[in-house]
Amino acid sequence: MPDNTYDAIVVGSGISGGWAAKELTEKGLKVLLLERGENIEHIKDYVSTNKAPWEFPHRGGRTQEMIKDYPVLKRDYPLNEMNLNWWVKDKECPYTEVKRFDWYRGYHVGGRSLMWGRQCYRWSDFDFEANAKDGIAIDWPIRYKDIAPWYDYAETFAGISGSKEGLPQLPDGKFMPAMEMNCVEKDVAARIKQNFGGKRNMIIGRTANITVPHENRTNCQYRNKCWLGCPFGGYFSTQSATLPAAMKTGNLTLRPFSIAKEIIYDKDTKKAKGVRILDAMDNKTYDYFSKIVFVNASALNSAWLLMNSATDIWPGGLGSSSGELGHNLMDHHFRVGASGSVDGYEDKYYYGKRPNGIYVVRYRNLDGEKRDYIRGFGYQGGAGRSGWAREIAELNIGGEYKDALSEPGQWTMGMTAFGEMLPYHENMITLDKDKKDKWGMPVLAIDCEIKDNEKKMRVDMANDAKEMLEAAGIKNVSTYDNDYYPGMGIHEMGTARMGKDPKTSVLNEWNQVWDAQNVFVTDGACMTSASCVNPSLTYMALTARACDHAVKELKKMNI
Numbered sequence: 001m002p003d004n005t006y007d008a009i010v011v012g013s014g015i016s017g018g019w020a021a022k023e024l025t026e027k028g029l030k031v032l033l034l035e036r037g038e039n040i041e042h043i044k045d046y047v048s049t050n051k052a053p054w055e056f057p058h059r060g061g062r063t064q065e066m067i068k069d070y071p072v073l074k075r076d077y078p079l080n081e082m083n084l085n086w087w088v089k090d091k092e093c094p095y096t097e098v099k100r101f102d103w104y105r106g107y108h109v110g111g112r113s114l115m116w117g118r119q120c121y122r123w124s125d126f127d128f129e130a131n132a133k134d135g136i137a138i139d140w141p142i143r144y145k146d147i148a149p150w151y152d153y154a155e156t157f158a159g160i161s162g163s164k165e166g167l168p169q170l171p172d173g174k175f176m177p178a179m180e181m182n183c184v185e186k187d188v189a190a191r192i193k194q195n196f197g198g199k200r201n202m203i204i205g206r207t208a209n210i211t212v213p214h215e216n217r218t219n220c221q222y223r224n225k226c227w228l229g230c231p232f233g234g235y236f237s238t239q240s241a242t243l244p245a246a247m248k249t250g251n252l253t254l255r256p257f258s259i260a261k262e263i264i265y266d267k268d269t270k271k272a273k274g275v276r277i278l279d280a281m282d283n284k285t286y287d288y289f290s291k292i293v294f295v296n297a298s299a300l301n302s303a304w305l306l307m308n309s310a311t312d313i314w315p316g317g318l319g320s321s322s323g324e325l326g327h328n329l330m331d332h333h334f335r336v337g338a339s340g341s342v343d344g345y346e347d348k349y350y351y352g353k354r355p356n357g358i359y360v361v362r363y364r365n366l367d368g369e370k371r372d373y374i375r376g377f378g379y380q381g382g383a384g385r386s387g388w389a390r391e392i393a394e395l396n397i398g399g400e401y402k403d404a405l406s407e408p409g410q411w412t413m414g415m416t417a418f419g420e421m422l423p424y425h426e427n428m429i430t431l432d433k434d435k436k437d438k439w440g441m442p443v444l445a446i447d448c449e450i451k452d453n454e455k456k457m458r459v460d461m462a463n464d465a466k467e468m469l470e471a472a473g474i475k476n477v478s479t480y481d482n483d484y485y486p487g488m489g490i491h492e493m494g495t496a497r498m499g500k501d502p503k504t505s506v507l508n509e510w511n512q513v514w515d516a517q518n519v520f521v522t523d524g525a526c527m528t529s530a531s532c533v534n535p536s537l538t539y540m541a542l543t544a545r546a547c548d549h550a551v552k553e554l555k556k557m558n559i
Helices: 015-026 064-069 130-134 144-158 183-195 238-248 299-307 399-405 452-471 536-555
Strands: 005-011 031-034 202-204 252-255 258-266 271-279 285-295 332-342 358-360 377-385 411-420 428-436 442-447 475-481 516-521
Touching: 005 015, 005 271, 015 031, 015 238, 015 285, 015 536, 031 285, 144 238, 144 536, 183 202, 183 358, 183 377, 183 411, 183 452, 238 252, 258 285, 258 299, 258 516, 271 516, 285 299, 285 536, 299 428, 299 442, 332 377, 332 452, 377 452, 411 452, 452 475, 516 536
Parallel strands: 005 031, 005 285, 031 252, 285 516
Antiparallel strands: 202 358, 258 271, 271 285, 332 411, 332 475, 358 377, 377 411, 428 442
16 A cells, blocks of 8 residues: 555544544554654653642732734634644644634644533434424434444543433433532422422533443543643543554554644545645645545544535535535533522531533423423533632731631632534634635635524523522522623534535535545544534434445445
């Protein structure tokens, strides 16, 4: 086989790209894994993971120079000195905001699998059937039964800890032992269940932190430093899980600093022949050839790659024949909820720094209930005690002040809602050919906003949180809405949606591009709706399912 020819090429090494590399190599294919950024090696390159706050020049915070250099990243928590090199340099990779969109990217091996929140929930048929029942956008081409075995498969390998609850709107999975709620959370959960007749359920989060040793990984150490990389492999990432599995086969070639520029399309065979890349180091173009291509560059960049490909046949790019490529952009809207103080637990504390919180399962617009909006939301949050950094106005100097700060502070409890955004055709991305990135390529223009349905939902998201906390005995409860702009949820979805009809969708039920069926897209771009739960587990399951299908079709010579 020539040096530039492989059985499969995978574009992007994040959560879904890592899974594609693992599955395809384990099935015997020679795979080229392309990553546009640097290689970050497991353990060796987690340079901040064992540092204490005082070992950073600015205690882990941000400087005025960083604020100036990172105009997008400064809008939220990603801008900090502890893992700044894992976030994209805004000036090198600009984009056009037709409307404000906060795009937080990780261009390196592992992508955002190194920094993700790790919450893993299955979708149910409440989600897969929602578009059809509501008459919104188009119907999903699959149902829960189609993906359930692949959820099993993904959970078993990734290692998801959680509790079985028997709730139809949040199916149970193949779980490791759940992390434990602290004493306040347990009491609040019991009171919510009692006061709302079992209709509202607060459970421990289902998270990709392993609680028992698994696949050469050590169980979570309760350090809560996941976003700096885990030297124990305590949480699922490309580096800790899928990349070692793929490398073990001897079938993987990893090529970092490789920016996928376009998918090379053969109009005679109506298939992709490979991928053209721009080497980020020498600025030269290289072509690589393969029988199948998996596009896993994250929702917006995967759509960018499709748009930048095959433009001599389809002006809108490869996969644009339906007119839907780049449209239906979604995220989860959040930054709204409630919090308050808790009395009566002053003699209680909790173990370690649990990297997980509680989850309140969706309960709105189920079982015949109808609000003035459709779909629903869930809550993430937790209870804890303030530490030494708190401010005590009455004691600001002297021995009493120091003594007071050596004791844990007030218990508080809070919850933040994550709501579903509908797939609006007019929420879209296009190529802005007038603006270029560092490498001279066109950037994305993003035009996305929440609408009336989401705004009406946010009223309930705040009021319901207050209602539940007060019913559970929390004091001084106040609501908040800290303004949300699309992108802030870092759950971009929908730009190359799946469907049943090539006239209304970009991908078929197996995540194949209708216009080139040896091209698969299995990251957030493929989503037809957004649900209200975190999407990454669904990307894992869809990727494993699509890889299985791709190899079977390859063997039958159908693609």
